[in-house]
Amino acid sequence: GENVEQHPSTLSVQEGDSAVIKCTYSDSASNYFPWYKQELGKRPQLIIDIRSNVGEKKDQRIAVTLNKTAKHFSLHITETQPEDSAVYFCAASSGGSYIPTFGRGTSLIVHP
């Protein structure tokens, strides 16, 4: 089955800095890569996703890149703000599956 590795487990930045979270996946059939943000005790919320037919996608301060050859994808957050502090999960799934495999999560802390 799919295996998703995520790094780092914890990321601490100063407000205004950029943050980068990296994930790798093992199943070359995976073609959908969502990113979720989870605040403490709350539900994960989809913040951005990318499909295998594109290499990069951007939404305001958030961007995701995908390298299919290397089987890795990354989340980039620019101009970080304290409200960006949360746990971020990457995930990978294939075909029309609603069952993504999640990474272990990255706890992002943005210091004011």
Added chain:
Amino acid sequence: GAVVSQHPSRVICKSGTSVKIECRSLDFQATTMFWYRQFPKQSLMLMATSNEGSKATYEQGVEKDKFLINHASLTLSTLTVTSAHPEDSSFYICSAGANRDLHFGNGTRLTVT
């Protein structure tokens, strides 16, 4: 957008008792719902896939007799933790797929004393 409602948000129960958690899709029909378990500072682990009108599919290592899943309608799936023990204390989250996106409930914090 698609909304998934989960109740209760928090529950405390004594060892040996059973707890039922409900997951509802409010504005769409969900033939399939998913149940996850999340330990502190850890990822979401899929426990089982709930299929409307049929038996749930459990992931390896998840006891089906302990975690009873019922998906009797297109908008409701329930997870019952039977004979709960302190090690069952965790955050349980349900989700359902709609429009190729996965929508999560708010989660249930279960504490077994």
